[in-house]
Amino acid sequence: MSESGSREEKSPSRMIDERIGELGDWRGEMLSRLRALIKQVDPEVVEEWKWRGVPVWYHDGMICTGETYKNVVKMTFAKGAALDDPSGLFNSSLDGNTRRAIDFHEGEEIDEEALKALIRAAVTLNASGAHG
Template identity: 75%
Template sequence: MLGRIRALIKAADPDIVEEWKWRGVPTWYHGGIVCTGETYKSVVKTTFAKGASLDDPKGLFNASLEGNTRRAIDFRDGDAIDEDAFKALIRAAVALNTRA
């Protein structure tokens, strides 16, 4: 699942930079942190650093909804991914980070 998510992130923003932080958590940057991809036994949690500030018209965010800043999507093995909506969230997060 993490491989699928990584490919979608790179497709949404070819200029995004991936680094591994915090004991092996992939973290994607473009003008600041865009999101992380934490792996757990049953989910890959993709946490958007400024997710609360992003429009989510397709309702992808399904975790960490109570926070003031972050929002996350828990992907389970075999889940269908709305690729267009996910890539739109990535692009919106980059636009938020790079807004002058």
């Protein structure tokens, strides 16, 4: 029996693929692009499927989530408050002590280099064992 055949439930990566397909609009395209950037920065990233349909990316701890809403795709960094954000990408969940988020709206461009730097910083923070 193959490894994939031994599991009744779908893999988190497959569920994320399906979610992107189900959205069928700019939100799916945005989520797909964000996912690709995360994987470019960290090819070792682990994808999970949590909280009834939220893609979550891990490496030595949670890096970020990719939530989709009617008018926004929200990328929430688990330890965002501890990350330097020189490009000012964080534009949501700014009041908390731990998390920070970026809301992407239809038609917005992604500053890919700045976002990759933020993802890289989150992976580095997790690898350092810092809890901040």
